[in-house]
Amino acid sequence: MTAQHYDVIIIGTGAGGGTLAYRLAFSGKKILILERGTFLPIEKENWSALEVYQRERYHTQERWHDTNGKTFRPATGYWVGGNTKVYGAALLRLRERDFEQVEHKEGISPEWALKYRDFEPYYDRAEELYDVHGQSGIDPTEPPRSLPYPYPAVRHEPRMQELANLLTQVGLHPFNLPLGLKLNEVDRSLENCIRCNTCDGFPCLTRGKADAEVNCIQPIRDRTNVTLLVAAKVTRLHTSPSGREIARVEAEIDGEHQFFTSDIVVVACGAINSAALLLRSRNDRHPSGLANSSGQVGRNLMKHNCTAMVQLSTKLNSDVYQKTICISDFYWGELSFPYPMGLVQNTGNVLADMLPAEAPALLAPLLKLRPGAELKAIADRSVGWWLQTEDLPDPDNRVRVEGDRLYLEYKPNNTEAASRLIQRWATVLKQVDRAEHFMPFSLYPRNTIPLQAVGHQCGTCRFGEDPTTSVLDLNCRTHEINNLYVVDGSFFPSSAAVNPTLTIVANALRVGDYLLKQLM
Template sequence: MIIDDQHYDVIIVGTGAGGGTLAQKLAPTGKKILILERGDLSPHENERWNAMDMVAKSDLPSADEEWFDSSGDRFRPHINYWVGGSTKFYGAALLRMRERDFEKVQHQDGVSPEWPLKYQDFEPYYTEAEKLYNVHGKGGEDPTDPPRTQEYPHQPVTHEPRMQEICEAISKQGLHPFHLPLGIKQNNRHNFFESPNIEGDTTVLNRADVKTNSEEVGVLPALKYANVSLKTKAKVVCLHTNSSGREVKAVEAEICGQSYLFFADIVVLACGAVNSAALLLRSASEKHPIGLANRSDQVGRNFMKHLNTVMVQFSSAPNKSVFQKTICVNDFYWGDKDFSSPMGHIQNTGNIVQDMLPTEAMPILSLLVKLMPGFGLRQLANHSIGWWLQTEDLPDPNNRVQLVGDKLRLDYTPNNTEAHDRLIHRWMDVLKAIDRSSDNSLFPWGVYPRSETPIQVVAYQCGTCRFGEDPTTSVLDINCRAHDVDNLYIVDGSFFPSSAGVTPALTIIANALRVGDHLIERLK
């Protein structure tokens, strides 16, 4: 084992929304900071890479990683390791949790628990996060929008003509579509989407040079400071404590087949909700027999990832939008007159390509193609509009990350499914009404293929190390420090007591900024 002869003030493990953001927050302190990242720098030289390509490539770190489900069946998670973490692949939709999301909420299948902090505690950090990640949006369009002290830092991305038509048709149904808040680099939409390099690029928002991500707004700015260093291809495998078990004294990592030990006063995990929990479980010791910081037996429990469905709407006219992901609908977020429980959130997907058509719907799509001379799956994709529907799943202690020997097992049974089914059928009714009122429907009798996300899709993972004031029911305190370990923090989605109905990225970023302020005071 190689022992690093440096001593660091802070070691940050992971460079995603939490770790990368925290790195840039702490960098100006002058404190000695080491960032450890399991992956490598992403291939910026290929400007047109996209998330689907990256998942499919056989040489990715995740391609060799296997997890197991509750039945013992192995699967490859849709997760990749790069500097920037999941923000290298996310859709850049950055929404605040609603004010009521921080309270106890009754759902059809159970209760979404109250958070120990409230919206007003996060609001200034949401504002800071939106500035840092260059969020484009417009306040006040969405009836569920929480109060804000400042407007979005940039104007919303405007709808292209076809998407504007859809937006107006949704409004005619008595709903309130609004501009999806997006983290993108360019302030002028027209210079961005209408440039010669962008035209016809159906995966535009997956391009490395378009969306804001934690590598470019977090890690790279932090590395401009002499006190910050980064080691890539460094897989952290264990945290070692002192004799009392109250402090992490060393971080063990594997780098190019060699074992290294790194020492620091403060250790911050930002590996993602699954891997942070797994690392704590792997770090069991005499003082922490069932996992580090796991006196409450809550490490790994209450795993959440939303109930997600992709739905496709077809049009007789081709959809020529270069970028269609600009519409969002929250009218069913808290339910409607026919269903009083929360249902969830709807937004556009990016542009649909042939390989993204729902596999479950392939038999009927193939039949329809046969009935329409001159049409193929590629033509169907070019006539499509994609919709992403998501519903909050509720914390369940039996949905959990476990270690079985050296194998990572993810037990997950979806809950709150009736609410999600209601959202699906409610949205299908909206689309049918739109199609009946226009001549644009390719299938006027209503054909809306859809696909649910399987267990291997863990894009919105959260909840495995929840924060709270009671150390018997939570892993972290309200500053996201482990109750049982004085110098250990977690700043990824692990800390969520509930998943809410919107994507977690902006809340993870805001929380990292909040914890950053706490650590700055502690480091003084």
């Protein structure tokens, strides 16, 4: 079955695909959006740590394979809105220097062909589109900006404010984490966000999180030129006989294979699945996978070196919404380690039902206690911290497919910098705890985030000017196929050490402007 012809087909509705669909929708051009998932249900389980963290209710059931062929269940979900449905809504710009070549202790972070100045106006628009709350002038690594944040910073609750004050006392520069929330702290009648304790990693029951479904897909669903098909898994892209154009998009819908055609095809499945789709679509003209004469499709997978650390003490933490502090003082290193180390920010609340799934080894003896009051006592005296260090592009870190099997071959790198950040932050927390005079009891257990956590994935179809070393040109069109674009985190040449979502959104707006000119 072959359906009607479209001007643009967009595959995926996450930060890249959803944003691009929104940008193009008001042009009047005929757009088809194909999403393999459905709408994430609005249900009480959205706020259940037991369901979300222990039972992984909103993650796919599919199995991927690691380097040794061992299977694992990836922490990723297929929903309208993609993984923004469960992201923490931290929306930061890359630092200006992140677009330059940067020397790290264990290698080089490569220069981008485009610079911060090329992305800056799109960052402004991305922050407006995704309701970003923040305050400029405090972050010591903040890049220059043309406009202020669209909304004021999300305020610290009492315990987080205490910690921010103490961090300042020990010589750091904590700032309010930029967050994409539908929050109005002046007039609560105008808000969806209620500052609940289940935001980071949870779906939002009140639609108070600025995600790609709520902010981009829902506002365009009633447009007559936009068609959204859910539960439509794209299985293959078919090229013309010359191999220079995508002639048909094949999707499985209700157990049947359907074909769609368009002038432009945009892949936005997330860096891992976008690369996998190109590799699975190999044909005689593209025997190594679509747009892969460079051999770079699927390579240079990056996802940050991430560590969750718990600040556990006798001090009661009654704050409801806790993910508001960010620290960039060690982003570029320090005197004793003059190499980039990374970013520190709060996690969401540490809840009792999260501990069995998330707690690191140092908490294991405590977790043998019967569940209930004991676990809650631990959670109520905890503050969660998230540490992330840049991982460097490595061609041997890659996505590979064999038939229906998807392999992630990934070995962490830049680990010394990550270890230095962990040690440095533990030292900072000890200083803070001593300043509060509730020593001697404090612990800082930590947990390195494993392979299956792929939330910050990027780099598998890097963009660049040289088709022998990149997959995409600077407009994110594949070098080899004239009407094929990739618009998600795949295009990153390096990962930097800030959350990638805002850059994915800004880039989708940038590419959207370019595509509108092509469609005129």
